[in-house]
Amino acid sequence: MSGMTSGVCVESDLSSMLQRSSAPSHHHPNHHGYSGQGQVSGLAPMLDYTTEMDRYRSSIASFYKTNVNMNMNVTNFPQSAKLAARLAAAAPIFPPTAARLGAMATTPWGCHDNMNMNMNHPAAMFWGRPKPVAATPTHHPHHHHHPSATPGHMTSSHPHSTSMHQSSSSGSGGGGGGGSSDGGGAEKHGHTASLPVSQGTAHHHAMASSNGNFLPGYSGGTDCGVMNKQGHTHADMMGLSEGGSCNGGGVMGGSFLGGLGLPPGVIVMAMGSAGGGISDASSAFQMTGGQRALTDCQQHANSSPCPSSSSPSSSGVTAAGVSLSSSSSSSSGTVAKRKRKRCGVCGPCRRLINCGVCSSCRNRKTGHQICKFRKCEELKKKPGGGGGVLERPPSVPASEAFRWFF
DNA sequence: GTACACGTCCAT
């Protein structure tokens, strides 16, 4: 951010300079100790110009760097990104609209920028054109953006740094277990590699950012494979993104917008599954999610295709997501605060074997914790999570279900 | 009863 800020700042500086090129006085005494003193009134402008240009260039560079590293610079456009995401999620059938709206949302926002340029909007709008928000609607062609993953992905997913950490250290170890190798090592690699904006489609990032749930072991033949084809393994591959995964919304936007990608029919069908074809999705979950996949649905009761109705296994769980089980405390009217369960569909959940090297594995007896690499993404988040009714609608269900179709 | 794993507390 600082880089961006400076970039903006410089830009204004430069523009102002250009406007009054001959003006000996500068309003940036900080940058040039002598400039403000008018000692070399004749050369000062020239020197300043040069230095300013240098700074200008470097700033631009840093700005780009920052943006790219920020995962499509979404963080710069949280509002629009969210909006777009929501729209996409809300009206998945018409992603173009959502996308467009998302883009629109961006525009005014940038224009609203205050004089302080806190948010660097001007700069973002100008320099960031190739990526950000536009990102939401534009480069969907290839990657699938997860509605929730988009905003704040980088930050929120950072908790992962932990696992990433481990993966790198234990690296092969983590994946070693199932030969899943977890791409721990490839992670960083992906980041640096995808820096250039020149890549027609910044799919690497988007992909990665949205993805996350994919452990190499599972990634085979899945939608996200697109990325693999690129030969890049993104940092988030370890299952970073919250509920990441190549989600439906993004995919749809992409396929519809770009006209490429998956057959519309398939997409529609997939989305339908999230709501109507629940059974399909759930079965998929069951297949790979493990025995608990079904019961886990209690977490997503709000928006997910919880197969509770069809799964007797989930004893005390109800469609409302509220525990009616006689067991737990719900002594009076207070909603029981049941233990959350694994979502069963995220990357970690789908992982079947323990790494055997993480602290949890090593201290299994005393730690009572599940392998770090198997720790459900959902459980890593705060329990409350703000209800997440709108914030991240179908983080797992819809998107995850979607995934199974590719 | 046992094993597993989530939630919480506490140390760093």
Next chain:
DNA sequence: ATGGACGTGTAC
């Protein structure tokens, strides 16, 4: 803020 230890709920 992060990670470890422990209590305890849940499933078998």
